[in-house]
Amino acid sequence: MINSKTKYEATLEEIWELFSFHKLGNVTGIAPLGNGEFNAAYKVTCDSGDSFALKIAPPEGATVLTYEKNMMESEVFWYKKMHENTDILCPKVYVADFSKSIIKSNCFVMQMMEGEPLWAVNFSESEYENVQRQKIEMLTKIHRITNDKFGYRQTGLHDTWYDALKSMAGNLVSDCKALGYETPDGERFIAYIDKHVEILKKVPCRMVNFDLWDSNVLYKDGKICWIDPERGFWGDPVADFITLGPGQKTPLSSKGKDLETYNETADEKIVLTSETEIRYALAVCLLALIEEVEKYVRYEPDEPNYIRNTVDAREMYDMAFDIL
The missing domain is CATH 3.90.1200.10 (Aminoglycoside phosphotransferase (APH), C-terminal lobe)
Structure with a gap:
């Protein structure tokens, strides 16, 4: 992943616990995902064979711009708008966890989309x-x-x-x-x-x-x-x-x-x-x-x-x- 001062570095234990808590499956593999420069993203594979994309907002206390605060909640909102109002192909959001109880930052789990x-x-x-x-x-x-x-x-x-x-x-x-x-x-x-x-x-x-x-x-x-x-x-x-x-x-x-x-x-x-x-x-x-x-x-x-x-x-x- 690209170096950036805003990226949350999740531990393996945090990701395992998050997936277990939300009953998404037992995690068998975790790999960094994408070239984004703001959020952290991971490809998470479970024992069912399914893969998911996990996206995590910058950690509490990270210096971000005013419009970037709580931006992840907006991202989930825009995905919802596209699914409800268009036939645009985009990921389904399975879980949005803004409690910061397991991973100490806003995060969500979505459909892993194929393609380059x-x-x-x-x-x-x-x-x-x-x-x-x-x-x-x-x-x-x-x-x-x-x-x-x-x-x-x-x-x-x-x-x-x-x-x-x-x-x-x-x-x-x-x-x-x-x-x-x-x-x-x-x-x-x-x-x-x-x-x-x-x-x-x-x-x-x-x-x-x-x-x-x-x-x-x-x-x-x-x-x-x-x-x-x-x-x-x-x-x-x-x-x-x-x-x-x-x-x-x-x-x-x-x-x-x-x-x-x-x-x-x-x-x-x-x-x-x-x-x-x-x-x-x-x-x-x-x-x-x-x-x-x-x-x-x-x-x-x-x-x-x-x-x-x-x-x-x-x-x-x-x-x-x-x-x-």
């Missing part, structure tokens, strides 16, 4: 196009799930996307200062939120994943499976275009093909206008600010991921500020 993350698969051109279409169609499905309040469930919801986005950005700036750093770019982002208040107040409230990177999508036999919806929020559906096309460092106008594919199956079309460009650029700023601030709690300054976050954030800010 998209980045690990050597696709032909036609296979890749098919996978991209499936990803975009998954977004149109979650964007049919609506709410009347915006923001992160774990930090409190707001009446408009303007209020929610300003709160989300404000919390990140406060987190940054509490860690002993200034973020002039974060302050500038908040000023742009205020500048575009009228646009943001008109944004519809939809389920947004905001994390549909290739590492969070598994592939097997032509089908894809969605994992790790933990960073989801109620907000602007345009924000989900950050992971599509050429990625998060290019404007929405560079994603014409993805917009066309999206609009083929979407109930509400996303049309490329100056307003949608602004909404998208503000979502890019949110991701840039998250990457900028999270590096201080996850990594040491000489680690590659710290440097990656620094470079990524700078390039995202520059692109977005040019639009805003």
